[in-house]
Amino acid sequence: MGLEERVREERGRAGRRGVHRGRRVRGWRRGLLAAVIVAAVVVPLSAAARPEIPAPAPASLGRVTAATLDETYAANRANAAEASRMADAHGDRERAAADRAMADPARRFLTFDGRGSGRAAEVFGDLAHADRVAVLVPGSDTSLDTYDRFRATAVHLRDELNRQARASGDIDTGSGPRTAVVAWLGYETPGTVSTTVLTPDRAEQAAPHLREFVRQLHALTGGDTRLSLLCHSYGTVVCARAAGDPAVTDLALVGSPGTGADTAAGLHTRARVWAARGSDDWVGEVPHVEADLFGTTVGFGTDPVSPAFGAHVFAAGDGGHSDYFAPGSVSLTNLARIVLGETSEVTRA
Known part of the structure:
Protein backbone atom coordinates (compact mmCIF):
# COMPACT_ATOMS: atom_id res chain seq x y z
CA MET A 1 0.00 0.00 0.00
CA GLY A 2 1.39 3.39 -0.99
CA LEU A 3 1.72 6.41 1.29
CA GLU A 4 -1.41 8.11 -0.05
CA GLU A 5 -3.47 4.93 0.40
CA ARG A 6 -2.22 4.51 4.00
CA VAL A 7 -3.12 8.14 4.79
CA ARG A 8 -6.62 7.69 3.35
CA GLU A 9 -7.10 4.46 5.30
CA GLU A 10 -5.97 6.08 8.56
CA ARG A 11 -8.30 9.03 7.99
CA GLY A 12 -11.12 6.60 7.41
CA ARG A 13 -10.38 4.80 10.66
CA ALA A 14 -10.21 8.09 12.56
CA GLY A 15 -13.52 9.15 11.09
CA ARG A 16 -15.14 5.87 12.07
CA ARG A 17 -13.76 6.20 15.61
CA GLY A 18 -15.17 9.73 15.81
CA VAL A 19 -18.58 8.51 14.67
CA HIS A 20 -18.56 5.75 17.27
CA ARG A 21 -17.54 8.20 20.01
CA GLY A 22 -20.27 10.60 18.94
CA ARG A 23 -22.82 7.80 19.03
CA ARG A 24 -21.64 6.75 22.51
CA VAL A 25 -21.90 10.34 23.80
CA ARG A 26 -25.34 10.84 22.26
CA GLY A 27 -26.43 7.46 23.61
CA TRP A 28 -25.13 8.39 27.07
CA ARG A 29 -27.01 11.70 26.99
CA ARG A 30 -30.18 9.99 25.80
CA GLY A 31 -29.80 7.48 28.62
CA LEU A 32 -29.36 10.27 31.15
CA LEU A 33 -32.40 12.10 29.81
CA ALA A 34 -34.42 8.90 30.05
CA ALA A 35 -33.31 8.49 33.65
CA VAL A 36 -34.33 12.08 34.39
CA ILE A 37 -37.75 11.50 32.89
CA VAL A 38 -38.25 8.21 34.73
CA ALA A 39 -37.21 9.86 37.99
CA ALA A 40 -39.68 12.66 37.46
CA VAL A 41 -42.56 10.29 36.87
CA VAL A 42 -41.72 7.25 38.98
CA VAL A 43 -39.20 7.92 41.77
CA PRO A 44 -40.87 8.76 45.11
CA LEU A 45 -40.02 11.94 46.95
CA SER A 46 -36.99 11.66 49.22
CA ALA A 47 -37.79 14.20 51.88
CA ALA A 48 -41.08 13.47 53.45
CA ALA A 49 -40.18 10.83 56.05
CA ARG A 50 -38.95 13.11 58.83
CA PRO A 51 -41.48 13.99 61.55
CA PHE A 109 -31.58 37.61 61.20
CA LEU A 110 -34.17 39.57 59.26
CA THR A 111 -36.43 36.53 59.37
CA PHE A 112 -36.42 33.22 61.21
CA ASP A 113 -38.89 30.34 61.24
CA GLY A 114 -37.85 27.09 62.90
CA ARG A 115 -40.87 25.09 61.78
CA GLY A 116 -40.46 22.22 59.32
CA SER A 117 -37.32 22.49 57.19
CA GLY A 118 -36.99 26.08 58.38
CA ARG A 119 -36.63 29.55 56.90
CA ALA A 120 -34.07 32.26 57.64
CA ALA A 121 -32.51 35.42 56.21
CA GLU A 122 -29.20 36.29 57.85
CA VAL A 123 -27.35 39.58 57.44
CA PHE A 124 -23.59 40.07 57.20
CA GLY A 125 -22.44 43.67 57.30
CA ASP A 126 -24.12 47.00 58.04
CA LEU A 127 -27.37 46.64 56.14
CA ALA A 128 -28.76 50.00 57.27
CA HIS A 129 -25.95 51.92 55.55
CA ALA A 130 -25.07 49.60 52.67
CA ASP A 131 -25.20 50.85 49.10
CA ARG A 132 -24.25 47.46 47.64
CA VAL A 133 -26.29 44.45 48.84
CA ALA A 134 -25.90 40.87 47.66
CA VAL A 135 -28.70 38.35 48.28
CA LEU A 136 -27.63 34.71 48.10
CA VAL A 137 -30.27 32.17 47.04
CA PRO A 138 -29.40 28.50 47.65
CA GLY A 139 -30.17 25.33 45.74
CA SER A 140 -31.34 21.88 46.76
CA ASP A 141 -30.92 20.20 50.14
CA THR A 142 -30.62 23.47 52.06
CA SER A 143 -32.50 23.67 55.35
CA LEU A 144 -31.84 24.75 58.92
CA ASP A 145 -30.15 21.38 59.44
CA THR A 146 -27.65 22.05 56.63
CA TYR A 147 -27.64 25.82 57.00
CA ASP A 148 -23.98 26.13 58.02
CA ARG A 149 -22.85 25.15 54.51
CA PHE A 150 -25.01 27.89 53.00
CA ARG A 151 -23.92 30.39 55.65
CA ALA A 152 -20.29 29.71 54.77
CA THR A 153 -20.90 30.96 51.21
CA ALA A 154 -22.15 34.28 52.59
CA VAL A 155 -19.18 34.57 54.94
CA HIS A 156 -16.76 33.87 52.09
CA LEU A 157 -18.41 36.47 49.88
CA ARG A 158 -18.36 39.06 52.66
CA ASP A 159 -14.66 38.35 53.28
CA GLU A 160 -13.89 38.68 49.57
CA LEU A 161 -15.74 42.00 49.35
CA ASN A 162 -13.64 43.27 52.25
CA ARG A 163 -10.45 41.90 50.69
CA GLN A 164 -11.08 43.71 47.43
CA ALA A 165 -11.92 46.90 49.29
CA ARG A 166 -8.66 46.68 51.24
CA ALA A 167 -6.71 46.01 48.06
CA SER A 168 -8.10 49.16 46.48
CA GLY A 169 -7.65 51.24 49.63
CA ASP A 170 -11.39 51.86 49.94
CA ILE A 171 -11.57 50.65 53.54
CA ASP A 172 -8.77 53.00 54.63
CA THR A 173 -10.16 56.04 52.84
CA GLY A 174 -13.85 55.30 53.33
CA SER A 175 -14.41 56.19 49.68
CA GLY A 176 -15.57 52.80 48.44
CA PRO A 177 -19.03 51.24 48.40
CA ARG A 178 -20.48 50.01 51.68
CA THR A 179 -21.54 46.40 51.33
CA ALA A 180 -23.77 43.86 53.02
CA VAL A 181 -24.59 40.24 52.24
CA VAL A 182 -27.88 38.48 53.00
CA ALA A 183 -28.18 34.67 53.02
CA TRP A 184 -31.83 34.09 52.05
CA LEU A 185 -33.23 30.67 52.89
CA GLY A 186 -36.78 31.72 52.20
CA TYR A 187 -38.25 28.60 50.62
CA GLU A 188 -38.48 24.85 50.99
CA THR A 189 -35.69 23.65 48.77
CA PRO A 190 -36.07 20.35 46.89
CA GLY A 191 -34.02 17.29 47.70
CA THR A 192 -31.18 16.61 45.28
CA VAL A 193 -32.52 13.07 44.79
CA SER A 194 -36.22 13.77 44.35
CA THR A 195 -38.83 14.48 41.73
CA THR A 196 -39.17 18.09 42.90
CA VAL A 197 -35.64 19.03 41.83
CA LEU A 198 -36.56 18.25 38.21
CA THR A 199 -39.59 20.55 38.02
CA PRO A 200 -40.18 24.29 38.57
CA ASP A 201 -42.88 23.74 41.21
CA ARG A 202 -40.78 24.71 44.25
CA ALA A 203 -39.38 27.70 42.36
CA GLU A 204 -42.85 28.94 41.47
CA GLN A 205 -43.85 28.68 45.13
CA ALA A 206 -40.68 30.48 46.23
CA ALA A 207 -40.56 33.31 43.71
CA PRO A 208 -43.33 35.49 45.23
CA HIS A 209 -41.56 35.32 48.61
CA LEU A 210 -38.24 36.34 47.07
CA ARG A 211 -39.86 39.20 45.15
CA GLU A 212 -41.48 40.48 48.34
CA PHE A 213 -38.21 40.14 50.24
CA VAL A 214 -36.37 42.14 47.54
CA ARG A 215 -39.00 44.89 47.70
CA GLN A 216 -38.75 45.12 51.49
CA LEU A 217 -34.97 45.10 51.36
CA HIS A 218 -34.91 47.86 48.78
CA ALA A 219 -37.27 49.98 50.86
CA LEU A 220 -35.15 49.38 53.96
CA THR A 221 -31.83 50.31 52.34
CA GLY A 222 -33.06 53.18 50.18
CA GLY A 223 -33.73 53.72 46.51
CA ASP A 224 -30.09 54.18 45.45
CA THR A 225 -28.92 50.77 46.66
CA ARG A 226 -27.46 48.40 44.09
CA LEU A 227 -28.97 44.97 44.76
CA SER A 228 -27.54 41.76 43.28
CA LEU A 229 -29.08 38.30 43.32
CA LEU A 230 -26.43 35.58 43.42
CA CYS A 231 -28.15 32.28 42.77
CA HIS A 232 -26.81 28.73 42.88
CA SER A 233 -28.09 25.54 41.24
CA TYR A 234 -31.87 25.16 41.77
CA GLY A 235 -31.79 28.65 43.28
CA THR A 236 -31.24 29.98 39.75
CA VAL A 237 -34.68 28.65 38.83
CA VAL A 238 -36.14 30.61 41.76
CA CYS A 239 -34.26 33.79 40.86
CA ALA A 240 -35.30 33.59 37.23
CA ARG A 241 -38.89 33.98 38.35
CA ALA A 242 -38.17 36.86 40.74
CA ALA A 243 -35.62 38.93 38.83
CA GLY A 244 -38.19 41.18 37.16
CA ASP A 245 -38.27 43.50 40.15
CA PRO A 246 -36.64 46.80 39.11
CA ALA A 247 -34.69 46.86 42.38
CA VAL A 248 -32.48 44.02 41.09
CA THR A 249 -29.50 45.45 39.21
CA ASP A 250 -27.47 42.26 38.67
CA LEU A 251 -28.47 38.61 38.46
CA ALA A 252 -25.73 35.97 38.65
CA LEU A 253 -26.55 32.33 37.84
CA VAL A 254 -23.92 29.79 38.89
CA GLY A 255 -24.13 26.03 38.46
CA SER A 256 -27.51 26.45 36.82
CA PRO A 257 -29.52 23.56 35.35
CA GLY A 258 -31.44 26.16 33.32
CA THR A 259 -33.98 28.79 34.23
CA GLY A 260 -37.07 27.79 32.27
CA ALA A 261 -36.44 30.71 29.88
CA ASP A 262 -35.01 30.29 26.39
CA THR A 263 -32.93 33.46 26.63
CA ALA A 264 -31.82 36.08 29.13
CA ALA A 265 -34.32 38.45 27.54
CA GLY A 266 -37.02 35.92 28.41
CA LEU A 267 -36.41 36.61 32.11
CA HIS A 268 -38.06 40.03 31.59
CA THR A 269 -35.61 41.81 33.85
CA ARG A 270 -33.72 45.08 33.56
CA ALA A 271 -30.91 43.51 35.58
CA ARG A 272 -27.63 42.61 33.93
CA VAL A 273 -27.70 38.80 33.64
CA TRP A 274 -24.50 36.87 34.38
CA ALA A 275 -23.81 33.13 34.21
CA ALA A 276 -20.91 30.83 35.02
CA ARG A 277 -20.11 27.17 35.40
CA GLY A 278 -16.94 25.52 36.69
CA SER A 279 -15.27 23.05 34.37
CA ASP A 280 -15.71 20.25 36.94
CA ASP A 281 -19.41 20.95 37.65
CA TRP A 282 -21.56 17.90 36.92
CA VAL A 283 -24.48 20.16 35.93
CA GLY A 284 -22.74 20.60 32.60
CA GLU A 285 -23.58 16.98 31.80
CA VAL A 286 -27.29 17.34 32.56
CA PRO A 287 -29.43 17.59 29.40
CA HIS A 288 -30.66 21.16 29.10
CA VAL A 289 -34.14 20.29 27.91
CA GLU A 290 -37.68 21.07 28.93
CA ALA A 291 -40.62 18.76 28.36
CA ASP A 292 -44.23 18.40 29.46
CA LEU A 293 -44.98 14.94 30.84
CA PHE A 294 -48.46 14.06 32.06
CA GLY A 295 -49.16 17.70 32.88
CA THR A 296 -45.81 18.22 34.65
CA THR A 297 -42.95 20.32 33.27
CA VAL A 298 -39.64 18.48 33.55
CA GLY A 299 -36.29 20.20 33.00
CA PHE A 300 -35.34 23.86 32.64
CA GLY A 301 -34.39 24.42 29.02
CA THR A 302 -31.53 26.44 27.59
CA ASP A 303 -28.12 26.29 29.24
CA PRO A 304 -27.47 29.78 30.73
CA VAL A 305 -23.77 29.65 29.77
CA SER A 306 -24.54 28.87 26.13
CA PRO A 307 -24.27 31.66 23.53
CA ALA A 308 -27.92 31.07 22.66
CA PHE A 309 -29.02 32.22 26.12
CA GLY A 310 -27.27 35.57 25.85
CA ALA A 311 -25.98 36.11 29.40
CA HIS A 312 -22.65 37.71 30.27
CA VAL A 313 -20.62 34.53 30.84
CA PHE A 314 -17.80 34.91 33.35
CA ALA A 315 -14.93 32.65 34.33
CA ALA A 316 -15.47 30.16 37.17
CA GLY A 317 -12.23 28.19 36.98
CA ASP A 318 -12.05 24.43 37.37
CA GLY A 319 -14.28 24.11 40.45
CA GLY A 320 -17.12 21.69 40.98
CA HIS A 321 -20.77 22.25 41.76
CA SER A 322 -20.19 23.35 45.36
CA ASP A 323 -17.08 25.47 44.76
CA TYR A 324 -18.37 28.77 43.42
CA PHE A 325 -17.86 30.58 46.74
CA ALA A 326 -14.62 28.85 47.70
CA PRO A 327 -12.06 31.32 49.11
CA GLY A 328 -9.47 32.28 46.52
CA SER A 329 -11.49 30.92 43.62
CA VAL A 330 -11.88 32.69 40.28
CA SER A 331 -15.65 32.50 40.60
CA LEU A 332 -15.76 34.16 44.04
CA THR A 333 -13.46 36.94 42.85
CA ASN A 334 -15.75 37.62 39.91
CA LEU A 335 -18.93 37.44 41.98
CA ALA A 336 -17.54 40.07 44.35
CA ARG A 337 -16.66 42.29 41.39
CA ILE A 338 -20.22 41.98 40.13
CA VAL A 339 -21.61 42.99 43.54
CA LEU A 340 -19.22 45.95 43.68
CA GLY A 341 -20.21 47.10 40.21
CA GLU A 342 -16.67 46.55 38.90
CA THR A 343 -18.03 44.92 35.77
CA SER A 344 -15.07 45.85 33.60
CA GLU A 345 -12.84 43.83 35.97
CA VAL A 346 -14.90 40.64 35.66
CA THR A 347 -12.92 38.00 33.79
CA ARG A 348 -14.91 36.43 31.00
CA ALA A 349 -15.03 32.77 30.11
Whole structure:
Protein backbone atom coordinates (compact mmCIF):
# COMPACT_ATOMS: atom_id res chain seq x y z
CA MET A 1 0.00 0.00 0.00
CA GLY A 2 1.39 3.39 -0.99
CA LEU A 3 1.72 6.41 1.29
CA GLU A 4 -1.41 8.11 -0.05
CA GLU A 5 -3.47 4.93 0.40
CA ARG A 6 -2.22 4.51 4.00
CA VAL A 7 -3.12 8.14 4.79
CA ARG A 8 -6.62 7.69 3.35
CA GLU A 9 -7.10 4.46 5.30
CA GLU A 10 -5.97 6.08 8.56
CA ARG A 11 -8.30 9.03 7.99
CA GLY A 12 -11.12 6.60 7.41
CA ARG A 13 -10.38 4.80 10.66
CA ALA A 14 -10.21 8.09 12.56
CA GLY A 15 -13.52 9.15 11.09
CA ARG A 16 -15.14 5.87 12.07
CA ARG A 17 -13.76 6.20 15.61
CA GLY A 18 -15.17 9.73 15.81
CA VAL A 19 -18.58 8.51 14.67
CA HIS A 20 -18.56 5.75 17.27
CA ARG A 21 -17.54 8.20 20.01
CA GLY A 22 -20.27 10.60 18.94
CA ARG A 23 -22.82 7.80 19.03
CA ARG A 24 -21.64 6.75 22.51
CA VAL A 25 -21.90 10.34 23.80
CA ARG A 26 -25.34 10.84 22.26
CA GLY A 27 -26.43 7.46 23.61
CA TRP A 28 -25.13 8.39 27.07
CA ARG A 29 -27.01 11.70 26.99
CA ARG A 30 -30.18 9.99 25.80
CA GLY A 31 -29.80 7.48 28.62
CA LEU A 32 -29.36 10.27 31.15
CA LEU A 33 -32.40 12.10 29.81
CA ALA A 34 -34.42 8.90 30.05
CA ALA A 35 -33.31 8.49 33.65
CA VAL A 36 -34.33 12.08 34.39
CA ILE A 37 -37.75 11.50 32.89
CA VAL A 38 -38.25 8.21 34.73
CA ALA A 39 -37.21 9.86 37.99
CA ALA A 40 -39.68 12.66 37.46
CA VAL A 41 -42.56 10.29 36.87
CA VAL A 42 -41.72 7.25 38.98
CA VAL A 43 -39.20 7.92 41.77
CA PRO A 44 -40.87 8.76 45.11
CA LEU A 45 -40.02 11.94 46.95
CA SER A 46 -36.99 11.66 49.22
CA ALA A 47 -37.79 14.20 51.88
CA ALA A 48 -41.08 13.47 53.45
CA ALA A 49 -40.18 10.83 56.05
CA ARG A 50 -38.95 13.11 58.83
CA PRO A 51 -41.48 13.99 61.55
CA GLU A 52 -42.48 17.64 61.85
CA ILE A 53 -40.20 19.49 64.24
CA PRO A 54 -42.07 21.69 66.72
CA ALA A 55 -41.13 25.36 66.84
CA PRO A 56 -42.84 28.64 67.68
CA ALA A 57 -44.46 30.76 65.01
CA PRO A 58 -42.18 33.49 63.65
CA ALA A 59 -41.77 36.59 65.79
CA SER A 60 -44.51 39.15 65.24
CA LEU A 61 -42.80 42.16 63.69
CA GLY A 62 -44.04 45.27 62.02
CA ARG A 63 -42.45 46.77 58.93
CA VAL A 64 -38.70 46.49 59.33
CA THR A 65 -36.82 49.76 58.87
CA ALA A 66 -33.24 50.86 59.38
CA ALA A 67 -34.29 52.22 62.77
CA THR A 68 -35.83 48.93 63.92
CA LEU A 69 -33.15 46.53 62.70
CA ASP A 70 -31.69 45.88 66.13
CA GLU A 71 -35.14 45.06 67.52
CA THR A 72 -35.75 42.71 64.58
CA TYR A 73 -32.46 40.92 65.13
CA ALA A 74 -33.16 40.53 68.85
CA ALA A 75 -36.69 39.20 68.28
CA ASN A 76 -35.48 36.58 65.80
CA ARG A 77 -32.66 35.47 68.11
CA ALA A 78 -35.19 35.01 70.90
CA ASN A 79 -37.38 32.99 68.54
CA ALA A 80 -34.42 30.80 67.60
CA ALA A 81 -33.65 30.19 71.29
CA GLU A 82 -37.23 29.08 71.92
CA ALA A 83 -37.14 26.88 68.80
CA SER A 84 -33.99 25.25 70.18
CA ARG A 85 -35.70 24.46 73.49
CA MET A 86 -38.72 22.98 71.73
CA ALA A 87 -36.60 20.87 69.38
CA ASP A 88 -34.53 19.61 72.30
CA ALA A 89 -37.69 18.63 74.22
CA HIS A 90 -38.85 16.85 71.06
CA GLY A 91 -35.63 14.83 71.06
CA ASP A 92 -34.15 16.37 67.90
CA ARG A 93 -30.69 17.34 69.12
CA GLU A 94 -29.42 18.16 65.64
CA ARG A 95 -32.08 20.81 65.06
CA ALA A 96 -31.78 22.04 68.65
CA ALA A 97 -28.07 22.67 68.12
CA ALA A 98 -28.69 24.45 64.82
CA ASP A 99 -31.33 26.72 66.36
CA ARG A 100 -29.15 27.39 69.41
CA ALA A 101 -26.30 28.55 67.18
CA MET A 102 -28.67 30.97 65.45
CA ALA A 103 -29.65 32.44 68.83
CA ASP A 104 -26.07 33.59 69.42
CA PRO A 105 -25.97 37.34 70.26
CA ALA A 106 -23.64 38.01 67.34
CA ARG A 107 -26.11 36.67 64.74
CA ARG A 108 -28.46 39.00 62.85
CA PHE A 109 -31.58 37.61 61.20
CA LEU A 110 -34.17 39.57 59.26
CA THR A 111 -36.43 36.53 59.37
CA PHE A 112 -36.42 33.22 61.21
CA ASP A 113 -38.89 30.34 61.24
CA GLY A 114 -37.85 27.09 62.90
CA ARG A 115 -40.87 25.09 61.78
CA GLY A 116 -40.46 22.22 59.32
CA SER A 117 -37.32 22.49 57.19
CA GLY A 118 -36.99 26.08 58.38
CA ARG A 119 -36.63 29.55 56.90
CA ALA A 120 -34.07 32.26 57.64
CA ALA A 121 -32.51 35.42 56.21
CA GLU A 122 -29.20 36.29 57.85
CA VAL A 123 -27.35 39.58 57.44
CA PHE A 124 -23.59 40.07 57.20
CA GLY A 125 -22.44 43.67 57.30
CA ASP A 126 -24.12 47.00 58.04
CA LEU A 127 -27.37 46.64 56.14
CA ALA A 128 -28.76 50.00 57.27
CA HIS A 129 -25.95 51.92 55.55
CA ALA A 130 -25.07 49.60 52.67
CA ASP A 131 -25.20 50.85 49.10
CA ARG A 132 -24.25 47.46 47.64
CA VAL A 133 -26.29 44.45 48.84
CA ALA A 134 -25.90 40.87 47.66
CA VAL A 135 -28.70 38.35 48.28
CA LEU A 136 -27.63 34.71 48.10
CA VAL A 137 -30.27 32.17 47.04
CA PRO A 138 -29.40 28.50 47.65
CA GLY A 139 -30.17 25.33 45.74
CA SER A 140 -31.34 21.88 46.76
CA ASP A 141 -30.92 20.20 50.14
CA THR A 142 -30.62 23.47 52.06
CA SER A 143 -32.50 23.67 55.35
CA LEU A 144 -31.84 24.75 58.92
CA ASP A 145 -30.15 21.38 59.44
CA THR A 146 -27.65 22.05 56.63
CA TYR A 147 -27.64 25.82 57.00
CA ASP A 148 -23.98 26.13 58.02
CA ARG A 149 -22.85 25.15 54.51
CA PHE A 150 -25.01 27.89 53.00
CA ARG A 151 -23.92 30.39 55.65
CA ALA A 152 -20.29 29.71 54.77
CA THR A 153 -20.90 30.96 51.21
CA ALA A 154 -22.15 34.28 52.59
CA VAL A 155 -19.18 34.57 54.94
CA HIS A 156 -16.76 33.87 52.09
CA LEU A 157 -18.41 36.47 49.88
CA ARG A 158 -18.36 39.06 52.66
CA ASP A 159 -14.66 38.35 53.28
CA GLU A 160 -13.89 38.68 49.57
CA LEU A 161 -15.74 42.00 49.35
CA ASN A 162 -13.64 43.27 52.25
CA ARG A 163 -10.45 41.90 50.69
CA GLN A 164 -11.08 43.71 47.43
CA ALA A 165 -11.92 46.90 49.29
CA ARG A 166 -8.66 46.68 51.24
CA ALA A 167 -6.71 46.01 48.06
CA SER A 168 -8.10 49.16 46.48
CA GLY A 169 -7.65 51.24 49.63
CA ASP A 170 -11.39 51.86 49.94
CA ILE A 171 -11.57 50.65 53.54
CA ASP A 172 -8.77 53.00 54.63
CA THR A 173 -10.16 56.04 52.84
CA GLY A 174 -13.85 55.30 53.33
CA SER A 175 -14.41 56.19 49.68
CA GLY A 176 -15.57 52.80 48.44
CA PRO A 177 -19.03 51.24 48.40
CA ARG A 178 -20.48 50.01 51.68
CA THR A 179 -21.54 46.40 51.33
CA ALA A 180 -23.77 43.86 53.02
CA VAL A 181 -24.59 40.24 52.24
CA VAL A 182 -27.88 38.48 53.00
CA ALA A 183 -28.18 34.67 53.02
CA TRP A 184 -31.83 34.09 52.05
CA LEU A 185 -33.23 30.67 52.89
CA GLY A 186 -36.78 31.72 52.20
CA TYR A 187 -38.25 28.60 50.62
CA GLU A 188 -38.48 24.85 50.99
CA THR A 189 -35.69 23.65 48.77
CA PRO A 190 -36.07 20.35 46.89
CA GLY A 191 -34.02 17.29 47.70
CA THR A 192 -31.18 16.61 45.28
CA VAL A 193 -32.52 13.07 44.79
CA SER A 194 -36.22 13.77 44.35
CA THR A 195 -38.83 14.48 41.73
CA THR A 196 -39.17 18.09 42.90
CA VAL A 197 -35.64 19.03 41.83
CA LEU A 198 -36.56 18.25 38.21
CA THR A 199 -39.59 20.55 38.02
CA PRO A 200 -40.18 24.29 38.57
CA ASP A 201 -42.88 23.74 41.21
CA ARG A 202 -40.78 24.71 44.25
CA ALA A 203 -39.38 27.70 42.36
CA GLU A 204 -42.85 28.94 41.47
CA GLN A 205 -43.85 28.68 45.13
CA ALA A 206 -40.68 30.48 46.23
CA ALA A 207 -40.56 33.31 43.71
CA PRO A 208 -43.33 35.49 45.23
CA HIS A 209 -41.56 35.32 48.61
CA LEU A 210 -38.24 36.34 47.07
CA ARG A 211 -39.86 39.20 45.15
CA GLU A 212 -41.48 40.48 48.34
CA PHE A 213 -38.21 40.14 50.24
CA VAL A 214 -36.37 42.14 47.54
CA ARG A 215 -39.00 44.89 47.70
CA GLN A 216 -38.75 45.12 51.49
CA LEU A 217 -34.97 45.10 51.36
CA HIS A 218 -34.91 47.86 48.78
CA ALA A 219 -37.27 49.98 50.86
CA LEU A 220 -35.15 49.38 53.96
CA THR A 221 -31.83 50.31 52.34
CA GLY A 222 -33.06 53.18 50.18
CA GLY A 223 -33.73 53.72 46.51
CA ASP A 224 -30.09 54.18 45.45
CA THR A 225 -28.92 50.77 46.66
CA ARG A 226 -27.46 48.40 44.09
CA LEU A 227 -28.97 44.97 44.76
CA SER A 228 -27.54 41.76 43.28
CA LEU A 229 -29.08 38.30 43.32
CA LEU A 230 -26.43 35.58 43.42
CA CYS A 231 -28.15 32.28 42.77
CA HIS A 232 -26.81 28.73 42.88
CA SER A 233 -28.09 25.54 41.24
CA TYR A 234 -31.87 25.16 41.77
CA GLY A 235 -31.79 28.65 43.28
CA THR A 236 -31.24 29.98 39.75
CA VAL A 237 -34.68 28.65 38.83
CA VAL A 238 -36.14 30.61 41.76
CA CYS A 239 -34.26 33.79 40.86
CA ALA A 240 -35.30 33.59 37.23
CA ARG A 241 -38.89 33.98 38.35
CA ALA A 242 -38.17 36.86 40.74
CA ALA A 243 -35.62 38.93 38.83
CA GLY A 244 -38.19 41.18 37.16
CA ASP A 245 -38.27 43.50 40.15
CA PRO A 246 -36.64 46.80 39.11
CA ALA A 247 -34.69 46.86 42.38
CA VAL A 248 -32.48 44.02 41.09
CA THR A 249 -29.50 45.45 39.21
CA ASP A 250 -27.47 42.26 38.67
CA LEU A 251 -28.47 38.61 38.46
CA ALA A 252 -25.73 35.97 38.65
CA LEU A 253 -26.55 32.33 37.84
CA VAL A 254 -23.92 29.79 38.89
CA GLY A 255 -24.13 26.03 38.46
CA SER A 256 -27.51 26.45 36.82
CA PRO A 257 -29.52 23.56 35.35
CA GLY A 258 -31.44 26.16 33.32
CA THR A 259 -33.98 28.79 34.23
CA GLY A 260 -37.07 27.79 32.27
CA ALA A 261 -36.44 30.71 29.88
CA ASP A 262 -35.01 30.29 26.39
CA THR A 263 -32.93 33.46 26.63
CA ALA A 264 -31.82 36.08 29.13
CA ALA A 265 -34.32 38.45 27.54
CA GLY A 266 -37.02 35.92 28.41
CA LEU A 267 -36.41 36.61 32.11
CA HIS A 268 -38.06 40.03 31.59
CA THR A 269 -35.61 41.81 33.85
CA ARG A 270 -33.72 45.08 33.56
CA ALA A 271 -30.91 43.51 35.58
CA ARG A 272 -27.63 42.61 33.93
CA VAL A 273 -27.70 38.80 33.64
CA TRP A 274 -24.50 36.87 34.38
CA ALA A 275 -23.81 33.13 34.21
CA ALA A 276 -20.91 30.83 35.02
CA ARG A 277 -20.11 27.17 35.40
CA GLY A 278 -16.94 25.52 36.69
CA SER A 279 -15.27 23.05 34.37
CA ASP A 280 -15.71 20.25 36.94
CA ASP A 281 -19.41 20.95 37.65
CA TRP A 282 -21.56 17.90 36.92
CA VAL A 283 -24.48 20.16 35.93
CA GLY A 284 -22.74 20.60 32.60
CA GLU A 285 -23.58 16.98 31.80
CA VAL A 286 -27.29 17.34 32.56
CA PRO A 287 -29.43 17.59 29.40
CA HIS A 288 -30.66 21.16 29.10
CA VAL A 289 -34.14 20.29 27.91
CA GLU A 290 -37.68 21.07 28.93
CA ALA A 291 -40.62 18.76 28.36
CA ASP A 292 -44.23 18.40 29.46
CA LEU A 293 -44.98 14.94 30.84
CA PHE A 294 -48.46 14.06 32.06
CA GLY A 295 -49.16 17.70 32.88
CA THR A 296 -45.81 18.22 34.65
CA THR A 297 -42.95 20.32 33.27
CA VAL A 298 -39.64 18.48 33.55
CA GLY A 299 -36.29 20.20 33.00
CA PHE A 300 -35.34 23.86 32.64
CA GLY A 301 -34.39 24.42 29.02
CA THR A 302 -31.53 26.44 27.59
CA ASP A 303 -28.12 26.29 29.24
CA PRO A 304 -27.47 29.78 30.73
CA VAL A 305 -23.77 29.65 29.77
CA SER A 306 -24.54 28.87 26.13
CA PRO A 307 -24.27 31.66 23.53
CA ALA A 308 -27.92 31.07 22.66
CA PHE A 309 -29.02 32.22 26.12
CA GLY A 310 -27.27 35.57 25.85
CA ALA A 311 -25.98 36.11 29.40
CA HIS A 312 -22.65 37.71 30.27
CA VAL A 313 -20.62 34.53 30.84
CA PHE A 314 -17.80 34.91 33.35
CA ALA A 315 -14.93 32.65 34.33
CA ALA A 316 -15.47 30.16 37.17
CA GLY A 317 -12.23 28.19 36.98
CA ASP A 318 -12.05 24.43 37.37
CA GLY A 319 -14.28 24.11 40.45
CA GLY A 320 -17.12 21.69 40.98
CA HIS A 321 -20.77 22.25 41.76
CA SER A 322 -20.19 23.35 45.36
CA ASP A 323 -17.08 25.47 44.76
CA TYR A 324 -18.37 28.77 43.42
CA PHE A 325 -17.86 30.58 46.74
CA ALA A 326 -14.62 28.85 47.70
CA PRO A 327 -12.06 31.32 49.11
CA GLY A 328 -9.47 32.28 46.52
CA SER A 329 -11.49 30.92 43.62
CA VAL A 330 -11.88 32.69 40.28
CA SER A 331 -15.65 32.50 40.60
CA LEU A 332 -15.76 34.16 44.04
CA THR A 333 -13.46 36.94 42.85
CA ASN A 334 -15.75 37.62 39.91
CA LEU A 335 -18.93 37.44 41.98
CA ALA A 336 -17.54 40.07 44.35
CA ARG A 337 -16.66 42.29 41.39
CA ILE A 338 -20.22 41.98 40.13
CA VAL A 339 -21.61 42.99 43.54
CA LEU A 340 -19.22 45.95 43.68
CA GLY A 341 -20.21 47.10 40.21
CA GLU A 342 -16.67 46.55 38.90
CA THR A 343 -18.03 44.92 35.77
CA SER A 344 -15.07 45.85 33.60
CA GLU A 345 -12.84 43.83 35.97
CA VAL A 346 -14.90 40.64 35.66
CA THR A 347 -12.92 38.00 33.79
CA ARG A 348 -14.91 36.43 31.00
CA ALA A 349 -15.03 32.77 30.11
